[in-house]
Amino acid sequence: FALYLAKQNFRGTAVVFSAEHEAEINEQGRIQQALRAADFENEMYLVFQPMVDADTNGISAYEALARWESPTLGLVPPAVFIRAAERAGIIGRLTETLMRKALVAAKSWPDHIRLSVNLSTRDVVSNKTVDALLDIIAESGVDPARLDIEVTETAVMRNFALAAENIRRLAERGIGIALDDFGTGHSSLSYVHKLPLTKIKIDRGFIVDIATNELSRSIVKTIVDLSRNIGCVCVVEGMETHEQMVALRALGCRMMQGYYFARPQRLEDTLAYRAVSDTIVNAPIRKTG
Ligand code: C2E
Ligand code: MG
Ligand code: MG
Ligand code: MG
16 A cells, blocks of 8 residues: 655645655665765765867866765765755765865876866755865866866755855956856846856756757857857757867857767776876867867
8 A cells, every 4th residue: 555645735735746756755864874974085975077178188186975874775876965965964974074085186197187066955055064175276287277176057046145245256366167057947147147257057958958958059159249248158968969169160160078078987097097198288289060
């Protein structure tokens, strides 16, 4: 038999949870419990995905992406455990651990390769977390000008005043600010205009059908032009095929990230990939129309 839980939400409307939803809630509970007990230093690690400059085929930056190998739950996807860490109230401590690890990794790359680190919604509006991150960055010995912080539109719009203040504090130290998943949130261009952005990352959703869909092409072209007009670097996310690359190049896209170039890699493998790409960088630059 199926078990149903009925709850009143804040408007007094009855919300019915099916057994499936209940299982999901239990799953969240188990994840939060495992997270609270987790040894972040040992169970959390980072993989790195390059952003490639298609003009030179050189690596412009690596984005640090979190992975959690729980001894009890196995590999949990970041979208799941980041949300669980927010709900469990331990995201700040997690982000600080990840930032430390990312900065150590950046030291093993040449100085011209930038590092991108994602902040969660909660991080962006936490003065305490941003204070701690600024200390960690200062103590790391990595030039803050080599670092980009990735924030999503959704995170920023949730509490614009607080987010904007924290973003400004990061930017004042010379840290770059990347707007992640651009085009998926409820962005207001006037808000975008008020943030000290240095990079805009076009969400994968617009790239999937870029080779065949005229509307996706128009949208991407608009974002590329917007980025240029406000002095931002534009990066496309989630590029998987040669056809997509050709279409994106024709729209003026230069910075690209996606499985076509590389999947997120362990730190040891970023060094191997770098050796390969350096030989490409030194080769004559292809003419790309
Ligand atoms: P994101 O920051 O937008 O990262 C891009 C995601 O797309 C990554 O998934 C990446 O592995 C995936 N991806 C890259 N290229 C391709 C492609 O060509 N095709 C497809 N299908 N996917 C591609 P991942 O690592 O599972 O991360 C998912 C999300 O979890 C991230 O989205 C980010 O929002 C969050 N996340 C990951 N690491 C962290 C972290 O350290 N801190 C925070 N706060 N969030 C993180
Ligand atoms: Mg990101
Ligand atoms: Mg993204
Ligand atoms: Mg995305």
